[in-house]
Amino acid sequence: xxxxxxxxxxxxxxxxxxxxxxxxxxxxxxxxxxxxxxxxxxxxxxxxxxxxxxxxxxxxxxxxxxxxxxxxxxxxxxxxxxxxxxxxxxxxxxxxxxxxxxxxxxxxxxxxxx
Amino acid sequence: xxxxxxxxxxxxxxxxxxxxxxxxxxxxxxxxxxxxxxxxxxxxxxxxxxxxxxxxxxxxxxxxxxxxxxxxxxxxxxxxxxxxxxxxxxxxxxxxxxxxxxxxxxxx
Numbered sequence: 001x002x003x004x005x006x007x008x009x010x011x012x013x014x015x016x017x018x019x020x021x022x023x024x025x026x027x028x029x030x031x032x033x034x035x036x037x038x039x040x041x042x043x044x045x046x047x048x049x050x051x052x053x054x055x056x057x058x059x060x061x062x063x064x065x066x067x068x069x070x071x072x073x074x075x076x077x078x079x080x081x082x083x084x085x086x087x088x089x090x091x092x093x094x095x096x097x098x099x100x101x102x103x104x105x106x107x108x109x110x111x112x113x114x
Numbered sequence: 115x116x117x118x119x120x121x122x123x124x125x126x127x128x129x130x131x132x133x134x135x136x137x138x139x140x141x142x143x144x145x146x147x148x149x150x151x152x153x154x155x156x157x158x159x160x161x162x163x164x165x166x167x168x169x170x171x172x173x174x175x176x177x178x179x180x181x182x183x184x185x186x187x188x189x190x191x192x193x194x195x196x197x198x199x200x201x202x203x204x205x206x207x208x209x210x211x212x213x214x215x216x217x218x219x220x221x222x
Contacts, residue, residue, distance in 0.1 A: 004157075033209075040123060042200060043158075043212040058209070090158065097208050100146055100165065105158040 003027070004106040006091050012112045019078040021109050023091030030095060032074035033103065034058075034066065037088040049074055050097065081113045116141050118203045120213035127191050128221050135186040135216050137175075137201030146204040147184040149175055153197045161186075161199070171195070196220045 007022035023032065033048040035058075045058030047066040055066050063085060067075040074093075078085055091106040117140040127133055139145055149161040162170045164177045164184060175186045184201060201213040 040214055042118075042120075042214040043210075045209060048209065056207075092158075100163065100204070102160045103210065107157050 004091060004093055004104050006089075006106040006109050008109050009107060010110050010112075012114065013078075013081050014114050015082060017078075017081050017113075019081050019111065019113075021076040021078075021089055021091075021111070023074045023076070023093075023106055024072050025074075025093040025104070026072065027093065027095070027104070028071065029093035029104075030071070031093060031097065032068065033092040033094070034064075034074065034076045035090045035092065036060065037090050037108070043090065046076065078111075081111075083113050085111065086113045087111060116203060116205050116211050118201050118211050118213035120199075120201055120216050122216045123214070124217045124219070126219040126221060129193055130190050133186075133188045133191045133195065133218065133220075135199050135201075135218065137184045137186065137213060139182050139184060139201075139203050141182075141203060143206070145177070145179075145184075147175070147177060148202045148204075148210070149173070149184075149186050150200045150202060151197050152200070153194075158200070191220045193220045193222060 004025045013019050031050050034046040035043040044060050046064050049055045049068040065077045089109045092103040094101050094103045119138045147164045151161040152158045173188045200215045202210040205211050
């Protein structure tokens with residue numbers, strides 16, 4: 001059973017703080033993703049990684065960075081949090097490069113930036 | 115440009131009634147389409163993909179290339195079908211393009 005875990009379910013931070021969101025998967029998946037989920041906007045891809053130390057920008061990378069030092073872990077970093085980054089953040093993983101393969105999601109982190 | 119449109123933000127139907135969640139796409143090639151579902155307090159998960167031609171939990175979805183649609187259907191809605199449903203299209207860079215989602219509420 002694939003398990004994708006995220007470090008926090010709820011997080012409250014102040015404007016300007018550096019924020020780390022951690023994601024870990026236990027199925028040796030090559031691909032990992034970070035999304036924002038906002039009502040009326042669906043899921044928007046922030047960054048993805050198809051291998052260790054590899055990263056690609058998604059649709060909305062501004063204000064974010066990522067790190068993938070180990071295959072099982074993919075971190076999302078908000079360098080200086082702003083109120084417009086208040087959102088639900090979803091991490092996902094997938095085996096292989098085919099988009100036909102299912103993406104497995106974590107439970108999400110609801111981030112509030114005050 | 116590739117795009118997925120789910121025209122209904124909210125769909126409310128009575129238990130036992132038929133359900134159709136609409137999804138339209140824009141894509142120049144041969145599309146690969148998916149439906150993902152998120153039940154309350156659960157994680158987002160794959161419901162079905164068009165290439166499998168499968169029926170999951172009574173739901174089916176047929177790809178209509180002429181109408182560029184991939185509507186999700188179920189003949190008799192059940193209360194446990196209440197959830198958020200997302201249609202997604204595979205993009206040339208192997209990522210998914212997501213619709214905005216439709217919240218389905220099944221009334222008892």
